[in-house]
Amino acid sequence: MKTSYTAMFVMSATLQRRAAISAFQHACGSAVSRISARTIASTSKVLLSAEGGGGRSSAAVADKDLLSKTDGKTQKQKKPAAILDTNPPKGTRDFYPADMRLRTWLFSRWRSVASLYGFSEYDAPVLESESLYTRKAGEEVTQQLYNFVDKGDRSVALRPEMTPSLARMVMAKKGGLNLPLKWYSIPQCWRYERMTRGRRREHYQWNMDVWGVEGIEAEAELLSAMVTFFRDVGLTSEDVGIKVNSRGVIGEVLTELGVPEEKFAATCVLVDKLEKVPIDAIQGDLEELGLEKSTIEQLTTVLTNKSIESISAVLPSDSNAVRELSQLFKLCEAYGIADWIQFDASVVRGLAYYTGVVFEAFDRRGVLRAIAGGGRYDKLLETFGGDPTPAAGFGFGDAVIVELLKERNVLPSFEGSGFDTVVFAMSEDLYGVAVEVASKLRGEGQTVDLILEQKKTKWVFRHASRNEARYCVIVAGDEYENGEVSVKDLSVGEQKVVKIDALGDWAKEVSES
Numbered sequence: 001m002k003t004s005y006t007a008m009f010v011m012s013a014t015l016q017r018r019a020a021i022s023a024f025q026h027a028c029g030s031a032v033s034r035i036s037a038r039t040i041a042s043t044s045k046v047l048l049s050a051e052g053g054g055g056r057s058s059a060a061v062a063d064k065d066l067l068s069k070t071d072g073k074t075q076k077q078k079k080p081a082a083i084l085d086t087n088p089p090k091g092t093r094d095f096y097p098a099d100m101r102l103r104t105w106l107f108s109r110w111r112s113v114a115s116l117y118g119f120s121e122y123d124a125p126v127l128e129s130e131s132l133y134t135r136k137a138g139e140e141v142t143q144q145l146y147n148f149v150d151k152g153d154r155s156v157a158l159r160p161e162m163t164p165s166l167a168r169m170v171m172a173k174k175g176g177l178n179l180p181l182k183w184y185s186i187p188q189c190w191r192y193e194r195m196t197r198g199r200r201r202e203h204y205q206w207n208m209d210v211w212g213v214e215g216i217e218a219e220a221e222l223l224s225a226m227v228t229f230f231r232d233v234g235l236t237s238e239d240v241g242i243k244v245n246s247r248g249v250i251g252e253v254l255t256e257l258g259v260p261e262e263k264f265a266a267t268c269v270l271v272d273k274l275e276k277v278p279i280d281a282i283q284g285d286l287e288e289l290g291l292e293k294s295t296i297e298q299l300t301t302v303l304t305n306k307s308i309e310s311i312s313a314v315l316p317s318d319s320n321a322v323r324e325l326s327q328l329f330k331l332c333e334a335y336g337i338a339d340w341i342q343f344d345a346s347v348v349r350g351l352a353y354y355t356g357v358v359f360e361a362f363d364r365r366g367v368l369r370a371i372a373g374g375g376r377y378d379k380l381l382e383t384f385g386g387d388p389t390p391a392a393g394f395g396f397g398d399a400v401i402v403e404l405l406k407e408r409n410v411l412p413s414f415e416g417s418g419f420d421t422v423v424f425a426m427s428e429d430l431y432g433v434a435v436e437v438a439s440k441l442r443g444e445g446q447t448v449d450l451i452l453e454q455k456k457t458k459w460v461f462r463h464a465s466r467n468e469a470r471y472c473v474i475v476a477g478d479e480y481e482n483g484e485v486s487v488k489d490l491s492v493g494e495q496k497v498v499k500i501d502a503l504g505d506w507a508k509e510v511s512e513s
Helices: 002-036 066-070 097-116 163-172 217-232 247-256 261-273 279-289 293-302 308-312 320-335 398-407 428-443 457-466 477-481 500-512
Strands: 046-048 056-058 127-129 146-149 155-158 181-185 188-190 202-211 240-246 341-343 357-363 372-376 391-397 421-425 448-450 471-475 484-489 494-499
Touching: 097 181, 097 202, 097 217, 097 398, 127 163, 163 181, 163 202, 202 217, 202 398, 217 240, 217 320, 217 357, 217 372, 217 391, 240 247, 240 320, 247 261, 247 293, 247 320, 261 279, 261 293, 279 293, 308 320, 320 341, 320 357, 357 391, 391 398, 421 428, 421 457, 428 448, 428 471, 428 477, 428 500, 457 471, 471 477, 477 484, 484 500, 494 500
Parallel strands: 240 341, 421 448, 421 471
Antiparallel strands: 046 056, 127 155, 146 155, 181 202, 188 202, 202 391, 240 357, 357 372, 372 391, 471 484, 484 494
C-alpha cells in the first residue's frame, strides 16, 4: 500500500505539472499573438537602456516623447526652409545665356587679335600659392587677396592677376622654353576692392605678353594689337587714346631733384595721389619719406608735360628715356596708330613695378576709368629668384570695355540665341520626321533648335523671332506626303517648299548667301 500511495502521489504531481506547463504555453501564445497585432512602429526596436545599467529596452520605452510624436494634434509643424538668397556674392555676377553670348563674343575678338599677331594661348590654375603675391609686403594687391588656408594647411589665394603665374610657369621650364615668347591668356581674376562702375571683385582680363625681347619693338607690337582690337569693335581714336610714359623719365627727374632710388616707388605713389587730393593732404607722407614739399611741387610741374619735345627740355641731352620714347613713336607711325598714342608724363601708376615704358588706354570723354594698361617689367623674374629676363605686356579687363561700347552705342545685341533654323512638327506623328530634318541640317553645319514638344504654330514663330533665328522649317502632313517641308525666311517673311532630299543643298545655298 505504501508503494501504491507513493506511485499515485508521483502520478498526480506529474499530471499537475503537465497541466501547468500547458496553461503557461497557451497564455504565452495568446500574448504573442496580441503583441504582433499592434502597430506601434518602434516596438520591434531593441536598444541598450541608458537608465537600466546596460539592459535592453524597446525604443517605445526609451523614447519618452513617443506620444507627442505620434499624436497628430500635438505634433509641432516643421519650420519652413530658409529662403535662398538668389544674389551672387557681392562684387561677382551670374552669366545668363545673353551674358554668355556677350562674353563669348568679346573673348572671340580678343583671341582673334592675338592670333593675328602670332600669340599662343596659355592658362594656369585660378588657385595659386599665396606667396606668389605676397613677396613684396605693402603692395596694394597683398591687401586685396581672397586668401585662406586649405585643408592641407597650405596658404593659398585666388589669383588677383595673371603675370605672376606666367613667371612661375616660365621658371618651371628651367630655360627649356624658346625665347622670345608671345603668349596670351584670358583669366578670371579676383580682388577684394572697392567697387565702382567697371570695377568688380572678379573680372576677366585679356593679357598679352612678350618675353625675351629687350628692345622697344615689343611695346610697339603690343600697342598695335590693342589698337587693332579697338578698331575691330567699332571704336576710333576719337573714342580712345593711349597715354605713354617711361619709368626712365621719372627716374631721371627724381635723380635731378636729389631723390634716392630707394624712395622712387613711394614717391610715385604720392604723386599718383595728387590726382585726388591737394598736396597739403600728403604732407605727413612727404615728411615720413624725408622729402621736401618743393621737391614734389617741382616733380608735379614736370609731370604736366604732354610732349616728348617739352620733356626733353628738362632732361639731360643724352637721356635714354627720351631716345627710347622717340623710337617708340616712330614705330607707332609705321604701324599706322600714331593718332591713338600720346605722351603723358603724368602716367605714374605701376611705375614701382614697371622698368621702362608704361602705357594706359583711356576714355577720351573722361567718363570711365582706365580701359587697359601695361608696360615693360624686366625684373619680375628676378623677384622670384629667376634669371633676368626682358618682358613686356598688358592687361585688358572685360568690364570697362563693355561699358565703353555701351556708351558709344556700338555693342551688338545678344538677346537672341541666333539659331540658323528652328524645326518643328505640326503633329505628334511627324515628330520623327522633324528629328530627321534637324539632323540633316545639323550635318550641314547649321545651328538648329528642334522644338521638343507640341506647340502652336504662333508660339513657334514667336519663339524663332525672339531668338533671332533666320529660318523656320515646318513639317506638315500635306507637304510631307509629297516628300517636302515648308521653309520660311524670317528676315523677309517669304515661305517656300523644299524637298526633304534637297535640304542639304538648300543649307549650303543659304550659308553662302
